[in-house]
Amino acid sequence: xxxxxxxxxxxxxxxxxxxxxxxxxxxxxxxxxxxxxxxxxxxxxxxxxxxxxxxxxxxxxxxxxxxxxxxxxxxxxxxxxxxxxxxxxxxxxxxxxxxxxxxxxxxxxxxxxxxxxxxxxxxxxxxxxxxxxxxxxxxxxxxxxxxxxxxxxxxxxxxxxxxxxxxxxxxxxxxxxxxxxxxxxxxxxxxxxxxxxxxxxxxxxxxxxxxxxxxxxxxxxxxxxxxxxxxxxxxxxxxxxxxxxxxxxxxxxxxxxxxxxxxxxxxxxxxxxxxxxxxxxxxxxxxxxxxxxxxxxxxxxxxxxxxxxxxxxxxxxxxx
Numbered sequence: 001x002x003x004x005x006x007x008x009x010x011x012x013x014x015x016x017x018x019x020x021x022x023x024x025x026x027x028x029x030x031x032x033x034x035x036x037x038x039x040x041x042x043x044x045x046x047x048x049x050x051x052x053x054x055x056x057x058x059x060x061x062x063x064x065x066x067x068x069x070x071x072x073x074x075x076x077x078x079x080x081x082x083x084x085x086x087x088x089x090x091x092x093x094x095x096x097x098x099x100x101x102x103x104x105x106x107x108x109x110x111x112x113x114x115x116x117x118x119x120x121x122x123x124x125x126x127x128x129x130x131x132x133x134x135x136x137x138x139x140x141x142x143x144x145x146x147x148x149x150x151x152x153x154x155x156x157x158x159x160x161x162x163x164x165x166x167x168x169x170x171x172x173x174x175x176x177x178x179x180x181x182x183x184x185x186x187x188x189x190x191x192x193x194x195x196x197x198x199x200x201x202x203x204x205x206x207x208x209x210x211x212x213x214x215x216x217x218x219x220x221x222x223x224x225x226x227x228x229x230x231x232x233x234x235x236x237x238x239x240x241x242x243x244x245x246x247x248x249x250x251x252x253x254x255x256x257x258x259x260x261x262x263x264x265x266x267x268x269x270x271x272x273x274x275x276x277x278x279x280x281x282x283x284x285x286x287x288x289x290x291x292x293x294x295x296x297x298x299x300x301x302x303x304x305x306x307x308x309x310x311x312x313x314x315x316x317x318x319x320x
Contacts, residue, residue, distance in 0.1 A: 013163055020227035020264030021250070027156045028255040032147075033210055039145045040176060040210075040278070043138050049075055052137035053125030055109065055298045056144070059118045074118070081119075082126045089130070099127045106294045134183030140293055141174040141280070142315060143300050148174060152282050153311050157206045160259055161284045164201045171314045172203065172285040173292035176210075179218040181274035187240040188223070188233035188247075191262040191283065198230035202289055203262035208280040209252040218271035220258060220279070221247040227264040240267070287316070 001009075016022040028036075044051050046064065063071035089096045103124045109117060128137070141148045152171045161169060179186075192203045213219045223244050233240040249269060250258055260266055262285075271277060285291060295315040304317060 009159055012160060016160060016163070016259065016261065019222075019224040020261040021222045021224070021266070022160070022259050023250060023252055024156055024160075024257040024259060025253070026255055027154060027257045028208065028210075030255065032150075033254050035147050036151075036280070037210055037278070039147045040138060043144055044136070047138070049078060050122070050125045052128060052139055053121050054103070054128065054139050054293050055107075055117075055121055055124070056140060056300075057118050057121045058114050078122050078125075081122050085123070085126050086130075096127070096130070099123065103127050104290070104292070106290075106297055109298045132177070132179075132183075132186070134180045136176075136178045136180065136278075138176040139173065140298065141176065142171065142295060143298065143303055146306065149307065149311060151208060151280065152284075152314055154206075157257060157259065157282070161204050161206070164204045164261060165284060165286050168287040169284050169314075170287050170291065170316045171295060172283045172289075173281065174283075175281045176278060177268075177281060178276055178278040179268055179271040181271050183218075183271060185241045185270050186268035188221070188237060188244060188265045188267040189240065190232050190265060191260070192285075192289075193232070195232055195235065196230060196263065198228050200230075201227070201261050201263055203283060203285040205260050205262065206282040206284070207258040207260065208282060209254055209256045209258065210278040210280060211254050211276055213250070213252045213258075213277050213279070215249050215251070215269065216271075216273035217275040217277040218269050219249050219251060219277065220260075220266055221249050221269055222260065223247050223265040225264075227261040233265045284314075291316070 012022045012024060047053070050057060050060065060071065060074055063074055085099070089099075107120065112120070128139070138144075142152065152174055191205050192201075196202070207220065221244070223246050225246075229236070237244065244265070252258055283292065296317040299315060299317050304312070307315070
């Protein structure tokens with residue numbers, strides 16, 4: 001590491017420790033951003049009505065290549081299931097809790113039949129979209145293209161994650177979120193949703209800006225210093241969706257990364273302009289904690305085969 005890089009890292013760590021967040025400038029080159037955005041467009045088209053589900057639908061991918069009729073019928077089944085579950089949640093809201101817990105349970109893809117996998121993926125997609133229905137989302141990107149391999153292993157990001165979490169950490173999820181025009185304000189939240197001792201940290205989120213982010217298109221707001229309070233927004237705000245007097249709306253250029261301590265209060269704002277604001281969420285957690293997505297159980301064989309030791313360690317997936 002050059003003297004310039006060492007000085008830059010020291011300044012980034014100092015800002016992160018004091019404020020709970022830091023903006024890393026120019027992490028991705030313009031051609032890297034273009035390649036990722038192109039792949040995301042392909043994935044939105046490829047995943048159709050189920051864009052945003054955790055994991056990947058084996059049957060849907062097979063039918064996408066081999067049988068347009070079966071694909072149409074499968075997507076029709078998804079829409080029927082979506083209609084039924086949304087109706088159930090509306091009439092009996094208490095039923096949503098078990099489905100949310102089902103979503104976060106570990107699941108060994110290799111041991112499941114294709115139809116069991118497919119139905120599980122459908123249910124998870126429906127439940128996942130309930131929380132932020134006005135957002136465009138894609139999930140499980142570690143499985144969905146070589147262009148994402150360098151994101152969660154990026155040398156500008158990993159030293160900061162290691163500073164916060166120690167050397168024993170892993171990728172919890174790699175997703176994309178983009179708010180649509182005039183959607184609701186995202187509630188102020190923390191990414192590790194438990195009250196913990198001030199100064200403790202069990203996760204961090206590297207938010208890769210793939211398009212310019214500003215106050216008009218739903219930029220992320222952060223309340224500096226709250227990571228040291230030991231409190232959650234719901235402990236200190238009457239309405240976590242309201243503005244906070246100390247919040248900072250973070251602006252960033254395409255290719256920049258907003259890295260946030262999991263315990264700093266933050267949340268997306270309203271996209272009033274309608275301009276796209278795509279953030280790739282690269283969330284790391286301490287190895288002792290359950291991930292948002294169990295990468296080691298759902299990693300594709302062809303992805304596992306191409307990855308090096310660092311990526312496999314971060315995915316908690318031993319090489320075959």
